[in-house]
Structures are given as C-alpha cells and as structure tokens.
Amino acid sequence: VSRIFILPIGFIDPAILRIVSRKVAARLNYNCKVLQNMEEPSYAFEPQRKQYSSSRILKEILNKERSHPVADGAAKLLGVVDVDLCTPILTFIFGEAQLGGRAALISLSRLRQEYYGLSPNPGLLMERAVKEAVHELGHTFGLTHCSNTKCVMYFSNSIRNVDVKTDRLCNGCCMLLSEKKRSVLE
C-alpha cells in the first residue's frame, strides 16, 4: 500500500506530527507514517538572508531517501522543519514541493502566532500545519493552485490566506486527485 512518510527535520513537537499524520491520511486517503528525525538543517542556512534554503532541504530529503530507501516509488515524503524557509526568488515560503514529484516540505516557523508578535496558540498552529501539509502534498500529486478560497489548494501567500482556507480539497481538486492517483497506479 502506498504511503506518505513524514520526516521531522530537527526537533518537531511529536503532538504536531501525530495530528498532521492523522489528518493528512484522512484528507488524502493515504496511509501515513512518521519517520525518525533527521538532523537540524544547518547545511541549508543562508547567512545573507538569515533563513534556510528550502530547495537545499528538499534535496537532502531526496538524497537520504536514495541512500536509505524506506518507501516504494509511489510513496510521498513530507519534511517538517521549524526554521524560516526561503527560495532564491521569494522572501519566504510556508512550504515547497516537487510538482508531480515525490518530496514536499513545510515550515512551522511562520505558522506560529509568536512570529507575528502574538501569544502562542497551539490549536491554530496545528490547523495551519495540517493545511500546509495537505497543500504541499497536493502539489506532489500534480495539483496546482485552486481559485476556490475554501479549498486547501488555494494559494497562500500570507498567513491570512492560510487561515481563510480549510484543510479540505474542493470537489474539483478531489476529482483531479483521484485521477492523478489512478494514473500513478496504472
């Protein structure tokens, strides 16, 4: 049975990982398993930006999977970090994924209320983490952004947009996902 493997990178609260694993499994109808933590992503630190290169971390996830395979070819890998991510062209990102590929990555850093100078809210953090996890994994199934503001594939370029959408796929994206999954299996 194809699975989604969740890779904590550095220390990640196990409670968040459990919720993300359970909800992702339900939303995408895939088995989910949390793997051993990977080392802190200091290799991806960019001193000039004072942020972490998400592409470098994604690459590392794929390298590790290549050297110590845990999954079959159809499985997906979701890295979870708690550092601020960036790409060469964007000032920040909540996550990144290989479109129609195997690996995805989310960051909890900007999903925390504390980042915006507010009091911690563990419940809201979990909700946001689930949404971003489903969103980035959706990209690995080949789904692109959706214009439905309630759909989890709605593009989040700010924390407001993360909060506006739900953690569910709209009907259109659901149908697309089924089709993509079927074509992968075939």
Place this chain on the structure above:
Amino acid sequence: MRQDVHILIVDDEIIMRDSLSEWLREDGYKVVAVEDGFQALEKVKREKWDVLLVDLKMPRMDGLEVLEKVKEFNEEIPVIIMTAYATVDSAVRAMKKGAYDYIVKPFNPEEIGLAIRKIIAYQDLLKENIYLRQELEKKYEFKDIIGKSHKMQEVFALVKTVAKSNSTVLIESESGTGKELVARAIHSSSLRSEGPFVAVSCAALPESLLESELFGHEKGAFTGAVSAKKGRFELADTGTLFLDEIGEISQKTQVNLLRVLEEKEFRRVGGTELIKTDVRIIAATNKDLKARVEEGKFREDLYYRINVVSIQLPPLRDRKEDIPLLVQHFLTKYCIENKKEFEGLSEEASRILMKYDWPGNVRELENVIERAVVVAKERIILPEDLPPLAQLGGKFKPTSDMPLREVEKEHMLHALESHNWNITKTAKTLGIDRNTLASKIKKYQIKKR
C-alpha cells in the same frame, strides 16, 4: 489556476530560473525559462506570451535591451523587470522603456503573484473589450457594407426585407456609394444565394455588344461571332443579374429587356430558339431615371417594371458619422495588404476627412486611405499623407450638367458655411446685399447641414 497563461522567464542564473518556474507552475501557469535575451527574442518572435519576466543584469544583453527589443517587435507584451540590484535610475529607465512593473528579488510571494494576476486581469479585459467592439461593429456591418448612421441602418433593414422576396430592385445613388455591394448583399441573403451572381455594367459596352453580352449569340450572328456564346441571362439562371448603370441602355435594348422581364424568356442574338430564364434582376443607376422617363430617354413601362422596390443609397456627405467607421475599416484592410501598422489618423487628418464632401463617395474615401497607407512614413496618418483634393476641405465644384439653380444654391451654402452662417459677411463675400441673400436662402430652402 490558469492553464492558458504562458509566461517566459529570462534569467542567466539557473537557480533563479528553476525556482521561479517551479513556483509559477504550482500556480498553474505554463512556464518556459531561457538564459539570455537572444533566446528570449527568438521565443517572442515565434510564440505568443502573456507575460515576460526579465532579469535586469545579464551578460551580453541586459534586461533593458531585451525589453526594448521585445517592445519593438510587439508593444503589447507586458514585461516585468526583475532585479536583485534595485536602483531608482534603473527602475525609472525600465518604466520609461515600457516595463509593466519593476520588482526586486527576492520577491514577496504576494507581490509577484499579484503583479501577474493584475496583468492577466487587464489582458482579459482587453480581450473582452476587443470582442465587444467586434460585436458592436458587426451591428454596423451588413455583408461588407458599413454604416452606423440611421440612413444606412434603414438601408440594411430594407435589404434584409427585400432579400426574402423575388422582386426586381432598383438601386438609385451616386457613383461610389456601393450599389454593387448592396446588390450582392441582397443576393447572398436571398433564397437564390446558392445560384450565381452576375454583374453587367451597361455603360461599359456599346449597344451591339451589350445585346450579345446580355442575351448571348449564335455562331455567325455577326462578324466575329465564330462560335455560339451564352449571355449573362443564361449565366445568371437561378441566380441574380445585376444591371449597373441601366439608365445608359439604348431604346432597342430597353425593349428586349422589357420583353425578358415580362415573358421570362428570350432569344440569343441571331437565334430563333426561345430560352427560358429564371433570374432576379437588380438594376442600378446614378442618374435620375424618373427624369429620363420624363425626357423620353427611358421607357416608362420598363421603369415601372424594374422599380418594384427602390433602394436609395445616401451619398457619403449625408452620412458623415460613418466616415470614422469606414476609415477604420479601410485602414485595417490596407494595413494588412501593405503589411504596415498604424495607430490611426492625426486629429487634423481626421478633421480634413470629416470636412470634405466626398463627391466620389465611399470609393473616393477608400482610395484616399489606400494612398495614405502607402505614402505615410509615421505610425499615424498626417494631413500631408492625404491627396491635395481632400486637403481642400470639400470646396464646391460645379459640373457642366448641373442646373444653374443648383450651382447657385450650393455656392451660397458653402459661402454661408465658411462664414459660420454670418449673413452680413456672406453677403459681402458674394457681392449681394443681406436682403437678397436672405430671400435666396428662403427660396432655395438652404438649411444648416
């Protein structure tokens, strides 16, 4: 979200190209990335792009040069200049050269997404605008005849009504107003549209040849008739025969024509066999046919036979509101033909065209625009691109066959117009006193046009 939006990225750094491409693809755009301006220009010339994202600092050809060359090729393509080294100077230069936006790398995800969405929304609006304009223009076009004026809209309505019947039609109007176009429009909207449309210019042929042209001839019917030949009536069978300048035909041909219209049969020149014909006649004239009947030059019975339905095409001077639409139509036509691009006419050139009286009507206007397209050197048509005749601003030119009363009336009207209807000044120019001018205005019923 938008699978039909094509974005071209131009950046010499592979990491930037990959990162931006991946991110835009997640948004559903079709993305192609190239590493320099040369490849970009090739792509722009060969394919259609909705947005170009161009890096400012690149070796060999920088972003501003790419922008300039892209705009030279197609001014409409929105180009966003990206740079990691933003300066006010480069931003100003980029915007002056026509960049849609200037953004600093790395971008805030909200910023670049919004810029692209704004472009797409703007282009969607442009497309909708073009579509709506075309739809509106279709209302002003009927089978190649153009006119939004009330007079032309009435003609369109009449043509549509007449087309449904099989009646003979007489089109009366000045030369160059589009009589043949109207005849073709009636034919192509009629039940005979599958049949042939045959046109004959009655004035172009001498009497003997016209008879043979219309009814055909048998071998040996006259010197030079080495073989039998079908006439236009036979060629137009089941279709429409357009007889242009019918006022010019001789009395003898008028008799023969009347017979065909009444009997629906004829004989070829030199022939004995009666040939049945199923032809709808549309006749046209630029003469006052009724006056020719009164003068005894045109048979009254033939006149009434062909004048079942009468269509009067207004001269262009009576529907000047159609001039801009016609100018645009001919401009597009001749730009395509001459592979040229024009933004339009200068204000002064437009004013001249609107002021001129167009004695040669639409045909003359078409010739003027064709000439202007050929001779114009700028991207807009200037007064010097128009022929001297049009530049005169429509001065009145009497012809030898005009009645004296008509000449006097027209001359007074033009004098009044050139003095803004100031009676005293006009009378002084004409060398008559104010009372005489006033009584002439009343007598000739001269009105402001």
